[in-house]
Amino acid sequence: MEKKNIPQDSSALKSMTRxxxxxxxxDGKYETGLSSGWSVKNEALDNAWEDIxxxxxxxxxxxxxxxxxxxxxxxxxxxxxxxxxSGYTGFWKxxxxxxxxxxxxxxxxxxxxxxxxxxxxxxxxELKKFRG
Amino acid sequence: xxxxxxxxxxxxxxxxxVTGLLKHQGLDFxxxxxxxxxxxxxxxxxxxxxxxSGGPAISFRTMPGAIFNRTCKSLKIDLVRxxxxxxxxxxxxxxxxxxxxxxxxxxxxxxxxxxxPKEYRFHFNAHNIIVYGKKNETYNISDPVMESVxxxxxxxxxxxxxxxxxxxxxxxxxxxxxxxxxxxxLIRRGIxxxxxxxxxxxxxxxxxxxxxxxxxxxxNKVKKLRDKLGERQAGLYxxxxxxxxxxxxxxxxxxxxxxxxxxxxxxxxxxxxxxxSISEQxxxxxxxxxxxxxxxxxxxxxxxxxQKDFNDVTNLMYEIAEVEKYAFKKLAKLKLKY
Numbered sequence: 506m507e508k509k510n511i512p513q514d515s516s517a518l519k520s521m522t523r524x525x526x527x528x529x530x531x532d533g534k535y536e537t538g539l540s541s542g543w544s545v546k547n548e549a550l551d552n553a554w555e556d557i558x559x560x561x562x563x564x565x566x567x568x569x570x571x572x573x574x575x576x577x578x579x580x581x582x583x584x585x586x587x588x589x590x591s592g593y594t595g596f597w598k599x600x601x602x603x604x605x606x607x608x609x610x611x612x613x614x615x616x617x618x619x620x621x622x623x624x625x626x627x628x629x630x631e632l633k634k635f636r637g
Numbered sequence: 638x639x640x641x642x643x644x645x646x647x648x649x650x651x652x653x654x655v656t657g658l659l660k661h662q663g664l665d666f667x668x669x670x671x672x673x674x675x676x677x678x679x680x681x682x683x684x685x686x687x688x689x690s691g692g693p694a695i696s697f698r699t700m701p702g703a704i705f706n707r708t709c710k711s712l713k714i715d716l717v718r719x720x721x722x723x724x725x726x727x728x729x730x731x732x733x734x735x736x737x738x739x740x741x742x743x744x745x746x747x748x749x750x751x752x753x754p755k756e757y758r759f760h761f762n763a764h765n766i767i768v769y770g771k772k773n774e775t776y777n778i779s780d781p782v783m784e785s786v787x788x789x790x791x792x793x794x795x796x797x798x799x800x801x802x803x804x805x806x807x808x809x810x811x812x813x814x815x816x817x818x819x820x821x822x823l824i825r826r827g828i829x830x831x832x833x834x835x836x837x838x839x840x841x842x843x844x845x846x847x848x849x850x851x852x853x854x855x856x857n858k859v860k861k862l863r864d865k866l867g868e869r870q871a872g873l874y875x876x877x878x879x880x881x882x883x884x885x886x887x888x889x890x891x892x893x894x895x896x897x898x899x900x901x902x903x904x905x906x907x908x909x910x911x912x913x914s915i916s917e918q919x920x921x922x923x924x925x926x927x928x929x930x931x932x933x934x935x936x937x938x939x940x941x942x943x944q945k946d947f948n949d950v951t952n953l954m955y956e957i958a959e960v961e962k963y964a965f966k967k968l969a970k971l972k973l974k975y
Contacts, residue, residue, distance in 0.1 A: 592801025
């Protein structure tokens with residue numbers, strides 16, 4: 506790629522930085538150049554987020570319908586996997602799965618719910634009185 | 638604060654930390670392409686049976702940490718590495734080293750990294766930054782992917798140093814031991830060794846998922862996506878490939894331009910013009926990767942919807958595999974000496 510062809514589209518990174526590209530200068534030698542973004546990859550990132558948003562909406566519905574507990578909602582919202590949540594709470598994956606059902610959640614002590622609240626960086630009431 | 642620490646922006650965080658720390662210790666010649674090439678950063682791998690956010694688990698570079706280890710080993714530089722169980726001890730150790738005037742590399746997770754834009758904050762735990770000072774409970778941070786330096790509070794830095802999940806950093810920090818000297822012969826040897834390892838990685842690893850054959854493996858999957866997943870899921874799959882290939886840190890074209898830049902530098906060190914023509918080949922591969930990204934974007938933007946359009950991506954990837962195979966075979970035939 507030549508330096509003059511570095512894409513200068515807008516991107517989510519704009520507020521933080523421009524990024525480095527390795528490109529050919531007019532003498533055919535490599536040097537670096539800065540890009541503010543490329544629409545081709547912006548679109549890929551946007552799609553990924555679109556998909557996440559849908560999953561979050563589905564999770565919210567599942568909680569409000571009583572199929573899942575609020576832990577499942579925040580787990581989805583914060584893009585976690587079991588390894589992440591297990592790391593922050595100290596609970597095993599099987600336990601977390603149980604706590605994600607509304608039945609399992611009802612049996613949880615406040616002390617345990619507090620651990621989840623801390624992992625999600627939210628207030629314990631947001632888990633106990635979930636309104637979406 | 639380490640007053641004379643000079644921030645350097647690079648394409649990739651790990652190359653950037655290696656380059657930044659070694660330069661600070663007096664290794665003037667080191668550049669990002671050189672660190673990447675000596676550390677054999679270039680690769681292609683498609684892990685089967687694994688999914689990452691609806692897409693394939695693929696990578697255009699070697700595993701986290703490997704570049705730093707290999708580069709330092711090749712240049713006979715000793716590294717100090719530490720991990721911690723306890724957050725407080727991790728902080729104390731870091732504070733002591735900074736007080737001694739040593740800039741420190743830290744592995745961090747990006748989900749809680751406050752200066753990253755929200756759209757980029759996933760539970761990715763192999764980001765690397767340099768801490769080069771502390772004042773009023775605030776750390777001076779040089780993040781190699783950024784144009785300028787930034788800061789993190791004690792709480793913020795501890796949080797990202799102890800992020801959880803895959804590759805959890807566990808407070809991991811590292812720095813090169815001072816007192817090394819690297820002469821021209823050692824650099825040339827490192828370059829040749831690094832190139833040979835990459836030739837092997839790209840051409841001769843058994844199985845179908847690593848190196849040139851890995852590219853073909855992905856290509857064959859792409860052809861079947863439309864029937865197998867439907868247009869929308871197929872679009873997410875292709876989007877994941879584009880992100881791994883082009884996201885911040887790659888230098889464009891799935892690290893291929895960065896590697897081509899390395900070969901250009903290598904040709905000067907080894908005084909071997911033949912490397913220039915191979916650098917051109919790798920540049921061509923990078924350009925083709927960019928074209929394939931444009932074609933894939935056509936699909937996930939919904940502009941291209943036919944099976945033929947998927948076949949075009951597959952064909953492009955096959956072409957890339959051939960270009961890279963040819964380039965590395967030719968590189969192997971040079972029988973480089975230092």
